[in-house]
Amino acid sequence: MAETLKVISPVDGSVYVERPLATWAEVDEALSEAKRAQAAWKLVPVAERAALALRFVEAFTAMKDEVVPELAWQMGRPIAYGAGEVRGFEERARYMVDIAADALADIDVGPKEGFHRWIRRDPLGVVLAVAAWNYPYLISVNVVVPAIMAGNAVILKHSGQTPLCAERFAQAFEKAGAPDGLFQAIHMSHEMTEKTIGDPRVDYVAFTGSVSGGHAVVKAASGRFINVGLELGGKDPAYVRPDANLPFAVENLVDGAFFNSGQSCCGKERIYVHEAVYDEFVDGFVDLTKKYKLGSPLDSSTTLGPMVRSSAAAFVRGQIESAVRGGAKALIDEKLFPASKAGTPYLAPQVLVDVNHQMEVMREESFGPVIGIMKVRSDDEAVQLMNDSPYGLTASVWTEDEDAAIAIGEKVETGTFFMNRCDYLDPALPWTGVKDTGRGATLSSVGYEFLTRPKSYHLRTKTK
Numbered sequence: 001m002a003e004t005l006k007v008i009s010p011v012d013g014s015v016y017v018e019r020p021l022a023t024w025a026e027v028d029e030a031l032s033e034a035k036r037a038q039a040a041w042k043l044v045p046v047a048e049r050a051a052l053a054l055r056f057v058e059a060f061t062a063m064k065d066e067v068v069p070e071l072a073w074q075m076g077r078p079i080a081y082g083a084g085e086v087r088g089f090e091e092r093a094r095y096m097v098d099i100a101a102d103a104l105a106d107i108d109v110g111p112k113e114g115f116h117r118w119i120r121r122d123p124l125g126v127v128l129a130v131a132a133w134n135y136p137y138l139i140s141v142n143v144v145v146p147a148i149m150a151g152n153a154v155i156l157k158h159s160g161q162t163p164l165c166a167e168r169f170a171q172a173f174e175k176a177g178a179p180d181g182l183f184q185a186i187h188m189s190h191e192m193t194e195k196t197i198g199d200p201r202v203d204y205v206a207f208t209g210s211v212s213g214g215h216a217v218v219k220a221a222s223g224r225f226i227n228v229g230l231e232l233g234g235k236d237p238a239y240v241r242p243d244a245n246l247p248f249a250v251e252n253l254v255d256g257a258f259f260n261s262g263q264s265c266c267g268k269e270r271i272y273v274h275e276a277v278y279d280e281f282v283d284g285f286v287d288l289t290k291k292y293k294l295g296s297p298l299d300s301s302t303t304l305g306p307m308v309r310s311s312a313a314a315f316v317r318g319q320i321e322s323a324v325r326g327g328a329k330a331l332i333d334e335k336l337f338p339a340s341k342a343g344t345p346y347l348a349p350q351v352l353v354d355v356n357h358q359m360e361v362m363r364e365e366s367f368g369p370v371i372g373i374m375k376v377r378s379d380d381e382a383v384q385l386m387n388d389s390p391y392g393l394t395a396s397v398w399t400e401d402e403d404a405a406i407a408i409g410e411k412v413e414t415g416t417f418f419m420n421r422c423d424y425l426d427p428a429l430p431w432t433g434v435k436d437t438g439r440g441a442t443l444s445s446v447g448y449e450f451l452t453r454p455k456s457y458h459l460r461t462k463t464k
Contacts, residue, residue: 005160005187010076010306010345011296017074019163022186024195030155031201033181034126038153041182042123046104049149050097055176056145057093061086063168067137072297074162075133076305076345077260079298088425089137092443093145095427100149103445104452114462121452123151125203130193130217131166132208133159133308134263134367140169142431142442143206143229143451148183150451152204156185157196159209161308163187194220202226204451208265211436229440229450231433233365234265234393238422239382239408241399242276248420249398250284256396256422258292258349261307262316262369265437266394266416266423270362271373272382278375282353285373286331289349294337304337306345307368313347316368319361320350323372326359328352357388365391379404383411392434396422 009016022030041049060067068082077085107119127147131140140156147154158166166185173183188196197205197220206229207217214232221228238256240249256268273281297305307313324330330350334340337348347369355362355372362372376382386395396418397405409417415433418424425431425443432441440450 003189005163007074007161007163008309009073010308011073011298013344017164019187021189022192024192027186027188027192027196030181030184030186031126031196031199034153034155034184035201037179037181038123038125038151041148041153041179042151044151046101046149049151050100052176052178053093053097053145053149056148056172056178057090057097059175060168060172061090063172067168069298070164070168071136071162072305074164075136075263075308076297078302078305080300080302081259085135085137089141092138092425092427093141096146096443096447097149099445100146100448103448104150114460116457116459116461118457120455120457121150121448122455123452125152126201127152127154127204127206127451128196128202129154129156130205130207130209131156131158131162132265133161134260134265136162136165137168138425139208139231140165142425142447144169144183146442146447147206147451150448152451153181154183155196155202156183157188157193158185160187190216197221198223200224205229206440206442207231214438227440227450229442230438231265231393231431231440231442232436232438233367233391234267234433234437235269235363235365235389235391236266236394236396236422237386237389238268238271238396238398239376239379239386240271240273240277240281241379241397241401241404242274243400244277244398245400245420246277246281246284250281250288252420252422253398254285254288257371258289258304258369259423261305261347262349262371263308263312263367264423265367266425267367268371268396268422269366271371272376272385273373274382275375275377282331282351282373285371286351289332289351290336292337292349294339294346294348304349304369307347308345310343310345312368313345314342316347316366316370317342319364319366319368320352320370323352323355323359323361326356328355328359328361328372357385363389379408383408387411387413390436393437394418394422396420
């Protein structure tokens, strides 16, 4: 008998959806279908691939009214913000379609008498995308659309928390008229996923998830000569300089810390503030945080929904309590958020000061609604603290001095460096990280480099 996947909704603890997990016979057939479909698809001109991809986007965005409440039930995103993920999905997909012809074009290496030479970007084959639940559509589209545009077939294994998201992808591709086997969504156990990664019919793996999950993926692929793209954890810092526009910085950093209940790999998890503006910044940050409303994500007035599960909320509570025992001061009274209760996924936002880098809350990923704020005396001290982390996804500086920002950016170890912005992916720029955040890149023209391989054409045109 097949195993069953049960999604426990963070909204009320009920079983929201059940699905059978795939057997190996089903996965085996899916891999064979993907191989067959890709062999034909790689010969399809890019313009025809684009037409299919755009029909897919149209079919998906037409599902918005169904997708938004499904997101709330599956992972707790307030319905007030669910449409934003659909808009982001469309922006990224359309951009990657628009640039595909140029990004995938042959590279002319220049003339040579008697020869014709060029480099072609060949598709890899079958791409296995293993996606996370926190931004389930955005994370998936980063890989799925460019992989299809590059001439690959795709198998999407979504998080066990958000299986309906994978099914929505499949429905949209079906409505778009995709060839059989070109895109398939499969619900798999961790063990089945590892077995699939080891199968010779898989040519590339794109994984988004935890550091431990990344290690498991790399281990599963270790006996094979395929590449693995990894987008893992983050402990993203921000630095507020004395010349920053403080109201603007406060507004954006509160959002960067607490949007999606802090469950974002690129969310702000630690903030360093110059001593000249520290008190004013902290006061403004606390005042704005207190205006959030924690409650059911199905309520349109809710601005802070539950975390994905009770154990995740308990982990963040533990970080907060440990920091307080170590001397940190918590500035938010949990009683201001009546829905916040131990043993549930509902957790009040928390702002911690008097923190240091000996505390776990400033070192290890929280992935929840908590932020630590430290006072610094200089740009150099801020840079040292920003780099004192095993992670490196994004970092931001808040200043009116672009030259100073660039100078800081050159020293900070990160995949994306922001000035006066955070927690946002521009599809024109590669999404990548350093250190334990992972390897590889998605989005932008650079993203296509990881979904193709170079093939050299070296033709002698004169033999006499």
